Amino acid sequence: MNALSPPTFDVARIRRDFPILSQTIRGKPFVFLDSGASAQKPTAVIDAMRNAMETQYANVHRGLHWMSERTTEAYEAARDAIATLMNASDRHEIVITGSVTGSFNLMAHSFGRGVLKPGQAVLISAMEHHSNIVPWQMLRDERGIELRVAPITDAGELDMDAFEALLADGKVGLVSITHMSNVLGTVTPAARIVDLAHRYGAKVLFDGAQAIVHRKVDVQALGCDFYAWTGHKLYGPTGIGVLWGRRELLEQMPPFMGGGDMISSVSFEKSTWAQVPHKFEAGTPAILEGIGLKAAIDYVQAIGYDAIAAHEASLVDHALARLSAIPGLTVIGRAQDRGGVVSFTLDKAHSHDVATLLDRQGIAVRAGHHCAEPLMRRLGLDSTARATFGMYTTREEIDVLADTLLRVREFFSK
Amino acid sequence: MNALSPPTFDVARIRRDFPILSQTIRGKPFVFLDSGASAQKPTAVIDAMRNAMETQYANVHRGLHWMSERTTEAYEAARDAIATLMNASDRHEIVITGSVTGSFNLMAHSFGRGVLKPGQAVLISAMEHHSNIVPWQMLRDERGIELRVAPITDAGELDMDAFEALLADGKVGLVSITHMSNVLGTVTPAARIVDLAHRYGAKVLFDGAQAIVHRKVDVQALGCDFYAWTGHKLYGPTGIGVLWGRRELLEQMPPFMGGGDMISSVSFEKSTWAQVPHKFEAGTPAILEGIGLKAAIDYVQAIGYDAIAAHEASLVDHALARLSAIPGLTVIGRAQDRGGVVSFTLDKAHSHDVATLLDRQGIAVRAGHHCAEPLMRRLGLDSTARATFGMYTTREEIDVLADTLLRVREFFSK
Amino acid sequence: MSGATFDDMRDLYQEVILDHGRNPRHAKRLDDFDSTAKGDNPMCGDRVQVWLKFTPAGAIAATGFEARGCAISVASADLMAETVQGRDPADTRALFAAFRDMARTGTCPACDAALTEPMERLAPLSGVHEYPSRVKCATLPWHALIAALDGTKETSSE
Amino acid sequence: MSGATFDDMRDLYQEVILDHGRNPRHAKRLDDFDSTAKGDNPMCGDRVQVWLKFTPAGAIAATGFEARGCAISVASADLMAETVQGRDPADTRALFAAFRDMARTGTCPACDAALTEPMERLAPLSGVHEYPSRVKCATLPWHALIAALDGTKETSSE
């Protein structure tokens, strides 16, 4: 079906693992092109969570009984799976949060208020998701830490000269930047970013919410200091996110939230903190979500990033070719290195109308600012329509999208 | 089977709704007396989550397509169910968090740093869970807000005279106190607490993590200002918690975490916040967990709090009678008004050894400080063993516990 | 994919909506106005500003608007401007309440005889109830209008 | 519930453990010591302090301890004190590594001839591997011992 995907990649078989994909929507086959907002879940994840609740569940960490011990093992196996997935050198470097937004807020509180000093700066880019903007703004407004924004080129790539110039005075303590834009699909040049940042004394945190869905992330190879992502986009459950950080950095950081499990001992006068990563994990953790995420990671690893990336690259090529041929359609973002995200506008129709017309045909795309308002402003747009691909997306679905967009345009051109 | 439970309460039928309870542990029938740490999940919850993942799932709030709209409805129905459960006057007063620990940290940041002023005090009690201690300590150490601790009596009840005396100087801005102790089972006199606190100008936040499992919580009848609890103890999934607050108070509070969904608009210079409750809900919410929690609430409501409370009261009476008859066993906590939690120590055996010996017989109890170290110190103990009851707990299970404890004592007395 | 599939869309995008969305009659700032207000739907980026001119008796003499948004919101603003012409504030509020019901549910339980005629003009928008996330597109101009009546400067439909 | 059920418990609570747990021989502070360290398991509240006296050659001449904790941790401390008697620090560390393996897995893959005799004395604690949350009860005194050898004052097994 797809000449560029490796022969072992059988998208029809994969689709059978995702029961939701066989639904019909408004009487039409379901064409789900909104995986970038949140991905669907394979049976392996659904079964892992159900199975835990039906046969093996109790609160973790402090229980001395069999159910608690087994559940602790199952939950902590998620940490091991995450560490392996990201090639972390130490499982204690994996902090489990509630979402990547939770990871950024942890960083803004704990690294931002605990390690950075007033007068230092945080450097983000013009194409960040709100979750990598707002926590830093709050930090800026509260602590007098400067917020710098690296511009992007018209092609939607990071402007590396400007990026370096913003580092040059040595005040930037942290570069917090997307590894892949959720609007433009742009994959940022991680190695160069790390190299430059380190040269000027800044640590680097990547927003990998999109990137880790589409390609292998090896934090040791990247050389970065922190890496954050979210479970629900990687075919896992909601309610769970990840922050990886170098152990020596995590150890310098004060805790973020207080409560059970993150302490070593508590008295009213003074409490002491548990070791990393538990210091950052207050309260009953996302136990079932950890179990579900482990199953998602195992599933992704079994398919393999090489196969997934090749399949998605061929989908993007096909989508760019088909969409660019539609008169009046503009693809937003033309980066060289890009992942399975294609944003576009139509001249005759507002993107909300486009999304609704597509939806009427069973095609789910997203329309709006995609939680990236400053980027929209940079692009001179209010909104775009956006199609995003998962491992289960087919070439035929992209054809249905393109054919339908032609008709949408016709409909609005009369 | 149980004369005190209403005739409509059929525990055998309820147990059939909880598949995990038919497991065997180390070859013995599973006697799960650790619901206070986390409750088991009924089929209704398991099915609701599975069903969402199999047939109706997408990211919520910003999607214009059918799946997103249906998922948004299903998720927001959780907010309605929570509002009804607590008798909140307005669904916008329901803030969804990651856990009750998340709710306390939200309060400590947002109310503590945004509304309380240095020089004011927060009043807690000597029997709080770490999650209602540590966030206030962190606030104290960072912002110079005093932390006061109301003592308890030897029976394990709040010392109301001392409580009032601590309010008397009018400096206490917030009373944050348990509605039911997770160690002693003590239910605190909520109406008197609210009355006194309000008289001296303090707002009241209850830790309802345990209370809401055992009895109807009506925030309007209680008259409090905030009420927090956690989904996984109310037969719902992990990864979700609740904070109810009066709308006018929530509106005064600055946001806690920044990110998507909590903003009204974002520019690099300045962002503005969404209305409550969204202002406090940054990032992709716990969608599947909301759907699961809604199912749990529906299940609890169908059984009815009156029936649940009556059943659990009879279990507690039975447990106190049977355990008190064991030589060398001391029940810790003798409050008049109490819920389904019984802590105890044995003279001849450390509570960890007790828990392990019980576990060997398939009986799951918890042993340790139960995330309440300061209370342990007050009681002069390092740890207790603790049996906690859910709606599915039977009189027979308590008999098995008592019989086995007799043998444990014998085993260690030789 | 046959041409017929697009007939499904007519439930929402009726000819009159496409027409008012493309060629709104009232899409202009009034130079001479008594009140104005902005409406903002931050979730989708729609923005509208409404200007009102009143008669000496306090009825709506003229309505102008500027909208940045989808066909639904522009058409709704234009149909609104047409329909509220000559109505007094109380009537206008009643009409908004009825319109909002219709946009949400597709029906108008509270519609009495007095509302029959104006609601018939607004009826082409009733299809929006099948697309809950689009309901706000249709009601946003009305929120701005009511804010202008109230003398509030800004409103937001979140 | 027959009496036989409690025989199951003997896999962990063997007679020797119950005995050393109840009547530890080395549970005392040494007045004359060369090094001491505390160990703390905050998760369960177990606490232990170990005192060491060395021979002129640097071997362990005497071990004393004070423990607040369960039967497993007290018995483990006492068996440890008995077993390390006369050993030099390198030997003691090797013994700890072997003991930890046994506590975690129930077996001792690295046990060579030199370790056979001491490991036999510690073998009653091997049952702990079936109760993962109790492994730390057994290893906590060893952590304190190693800390005392290292000259570290406090250690924690979380």
Ligand SMILES: Cc1ncc(COP(=O)(O)O)c(C=O)c1O
């Ligand atoms: C009274 C009380 N408060 C707070 C908590 C913390 O709950 P969670 O761990 O779900 O945040 C618990 C349970 O652990 C509790 O029993």
Ligand SMILES: Cc1ncc(COP(=O)(O)O)c(C=O)c1O
């Ligand atoms: C690049 C990027 N960063 C951050 C986020 C926020 O993720 P979450 O909502 O799970 O916290 C998203 C997705 O919404 C994203 O695409």
